[in-house]
Amino acid sequence: MLLDAATGPAFIPVRDVASAVLGHARDPSVDAIVWSIRLPVALMALMVGAALGLSGAIMQTILNNPLASSYTLGISAGAGFGAALVIVLGASLPVPESYAIAVNAMLFAGVACAGVYWIGGARTATAEGLVLAGIALLFLFQALCSFLQMIASPESLQQVVFWLFGSLQKSTWPKMWTLCAVLLCCIPLLMRDIWALTALKLGDARASALGVNVAALRVRSFVLISALTGVAVAFVGTIGFVGLVAPHLARMLVGEDQRGFLPTSALMGSVLLSLASVASKTVSPGAIIPIGIVTSLIGVPFFVWMVLRHRRAYR
Amino acid sequence: MTVSLTQVAVAYGSRAVLQHIDLQARAGQVVGIVGPNGSGKSTLVKAIAGHVPSTGAITFHGESVRPTQLGYMPQESLTPMVLTVLEVVLLGRLAQLGLQVRDDDLQAVAQTLEHLGIADLAGQRMGELSGGQRQLAYLAQALVSQPKYLLLDEPTSALDISHQLEVLDLVRRLTKERGLITLVVLHDLNAAARYCDEVALMHQGRLLLCEPPAVALTVEHVSRVFDVEAEALTCSDGVGVLVASHRKVNSREWGNPNSI
Numbered sequence: 001m002l003l004d005a006a007t008g009p010a011f012i013p014v015r016d017v018a019s020a021v022l023g024h025a026r027d028p029s030v031d032a033i034v035w036s037i038r039l040p041v042a043l044m045a046l047m048v049g050a051a052l053g054l055s056g057a058i059m060q061t062i063l064n065n066p067l068a069s070s071y072t073l074g075i076s077a078g079a080g081f082g083a084a085l086v087i088v089l090g091a092s093l094p095v096p097e098s099y100a101i102a103v104n105a106m107l108f109a110g111v112a113c114a115g116v117y118w119i120g121g122a123r124t125a126t127a128e129g130l131v132l133a134g135i136a137l138l139f140l141f142q143a144l145c146s147f148l149q150m151i152a153s154p155e156s157l158q159q160v161v162f163w164l165f166g167s168l169q170k171s172t173w174p175k176m177w178t179l180c181a182v183l184l185c186c187i188p189l190l191m192r193d194i195w196a197l198t199a200l201k202l203g204d205a206r207a208s209a210l211g212v213n214v215a216a217l218r219v220r221s222f223v224l225i226s227a228l229t230g231v232a233v234a235f236v237g238t239i240g241f242v243g244l245v246a247p248h249l250a251r252m253l254v255g256e257d258q259r260g261f262l263p264t265s266a267l268m269g270s271v272l273l274s275l276a277s278v279a280s281k282t283v284s285p286g287a288i289i290p291i292g293i294v295t296s297l298i299g300v301p302f303f304v305w306m307v308l309r310h311r312r313a314y315r
Numbered sequence: 316m317t318v319s320l321t322q323v324a325v326a327y328g329s330r331a332v333l334q335h336i337d338l339q340a341r342a343g344q345v346v347g348i349v350g351p352n353g354s355g356k357s358t359l360v361k362a363i364a365g366h367v368p369s370t371g372a373i374t375f376h377g378e379s380v381r382p383t384q385l386g387y388m389p390q391e392s393l394t395p396m397v398l399t400v401l402e403v404v405l406l407g408r409l410a411q412l413g414l415q416v417r418d419d420d421l422q423a424v425a426q427t428l429e430h431l432g433i434a435d436l437a438g439q440r441m442g443e444l445s446g447g448q449r450q451l452a453y454l455a456q457a458l459v460s461q462p463k464y465l466l467l468d469e470p471t472s473a474l475d476i477s478h479q480l481e482v483l484d485l486v487r488r489l490t491k492e493r494g495l496i497t498l499v500v501l502h503d504l505n506a507a508a509r510y511c512d513e514v515a516l517m518h519q520g521r522l523l524l525c526e527p528p529a530v531a532l533t534v535e536h537v538s539r540v541f542d543v544e545a546e547a548l549t550c551s552d553g554v555g556v557l558v559a560s561h562r563k564v565n566s567r568e569w570g571n572p573n574s575i
Contacts, residue, residue, distance in 0.1 A: 191414055194414060195406065195409050195412045196409070198398070198402065198406060199406050199409060201397055201398050202398065202403065202406070205389045205390070206389055206453075208366055208389075209364065209366065209387045209388070209389045210406055210407070210409045210456075211409060211410060212409070251397075255397070255398075255399065255402075256397045256398050256402070257398070257402050259414060
């Protein structure tokens, strides 16, 4: 986090950043830069990473599918479509203009989540049905988003494309605290179901035999995924691969007991996004590469390597 | 201690899957449930476990059963085997597990694994085990909460003969030692004859009879229920076995479940 706050258009030594964070900054301008610009970005990277890592982990658990994440199953695409609606058509809920994109993105992440659950079979809600529904919605929202881009003015198109790339640079303290509050609300709810989620790793039939109401557990989990993904994506745009890769790293480190798996996935998400944030600011001096591009560039080869190396784990 | 089923029926929509099931089992008894595919064996076990809605009365010694009193082992399913044996067995105490696993939970798991002779497998992933070891781990899961009633759905499916004997030996021994009531779905009629005190013969969603193996598994009954040519042979060491071959003629007339 300190390294993330230290990097930017002008590098600030990590020691100076630490001093500023602890309230002992010698240079007031460093203090101002750290507290008003760098720290919100660095903390937002931690929070968004945690939210995406956690939502990806829950999704992989409830669907018993290592390729599931908010990104691969259309929830981020839904949020992207919601954001594009505001940018291109100005269609949004009656909220302050500065929050319109975020609120609409969050709303459509919820719509996508509800859609996955509804199409996937609300009555039986089997893992296979939900995965297929997620893939269908991913294509649907991508097509709708492409359509909006096609009819957008050049300025709107640029704005949509930049939003879809994902960026931490518009992070503010209120946004960071909002995300922090959502995480703090979701964690106790997850803790309550932690063993039931572990039981799902044995398959629906065995989890039911152990007394787990599988369909109800999936509904509760989808609500949490919707909240975590919605609020994370709403503030920073679509960021791929963190939600997919972080749970795999966690699985390699602590296994599938959800008591260790879920917190470690959140931690891995934070670490990955912070590193990606540092990379986005240092790869091309003087310019900040959108973080969504960096996570994908790092994430894809890393993910392929993991799949090939740990193929046996997916038996 | 008894399990008593009176006029139990299960329907999926308008399709009746189980009808008019009356069954009684006593403590220390292993009751084998046998019958052709689709005869309602698994549904009967699920109904007793409370996993499918049923009509009629299912009572456990005249009272309703608590989840911890019931050890239920469903059929082997194809799922990623990523959990360790310790985690799988611990899940058998799901209802009482907190975020921090208590010592008594770990102790119960250790004792159960010890009792089943698989303590050395505790840290291994399920995917690394043989079929027999996996079945023993799931059996440990069903037993870890010290249930009074044991419901096992094809616990020996996909096992070789040695592992079948190992699992069924254990089930019978535990049932006798702990005074359990065990209902076990089996496909192997000879195993049912050897390990069960009574055999419930199912056909087309009905329970035809529930009697000791010598009465239930006669050549005539087996031929009619399974629609095969059954034959009782005696091996050189004097042990009797049932063998079957396909019928030479279409024998749909035997299909009426009330004809026995």
